[in-house]
Amino acid sequence: MTGNADHTEAVARPRNESGTQVTMGIPYDPPERGAGASVAAPVTRAGLVWRVVASLVLAVLxxxxxxxxxxLLxxxxxxxxxxxxxxxxxxxxxxxxxxxxxxxxxVRWVRARR
Structure with a gap:
């Protein structure tokens, strides 16, 4: 393969004038695999009541x-x-x-029951 190593077809992180890598947008580190539901604390009784009441009110609306x-249609x-x-x-x-x-x-309730 001949040519300049800076001009390949592969996509690389952008670099500034000094050659250092530049982070574009908001820096973000993805969570570890499995992080989220396994780390979350169980829902309290008050939290469950709040979810049910809020869901019923929003469903009615x-x-x-x-x-x-x-x-109108x-x-x-x-x-x-x-x-x-x-x-x-x-x-x-x-x-x-x-x-x-x-x-x-x-959906959360169905998944929790499985």
Whole structure:
């Protein structure tokens, strides 16, 4: 192989003028394998109650957003120039945000039961 070693096809860390490596963005060290769930402390009874109550409240709000979205979609279909579809899309985003936490907690609960 002929050519300059600084010009290879391999991707390398960027270097500055003096030749030292440069960290781009926020420095980040990935966690060790298995770190996270195995290191986490068990959930207390108060923490579990908080999760259940918060999940129920957010699930109710998410379902309410979906129910309120239906009449807006009907208005958007009957009068396309009304702009009701903007409100319907906004409620859809809110519903997704509200329902994310309860879904995550259900997944956590199912995984903990296995």
């Amino acid at each position: 998410g379902v309410n957003a979906l129910v309120r979205m239906v009449p 009907q208005d958007a279909n009957t009068d396309p120039g009304s702009g009701a579809w903007v409100g319907a899309l906004g409620l859809l985003v809110l519903a997704a945000l509200f329902l994310a936490y309860p879904v995550v907690n259900v």
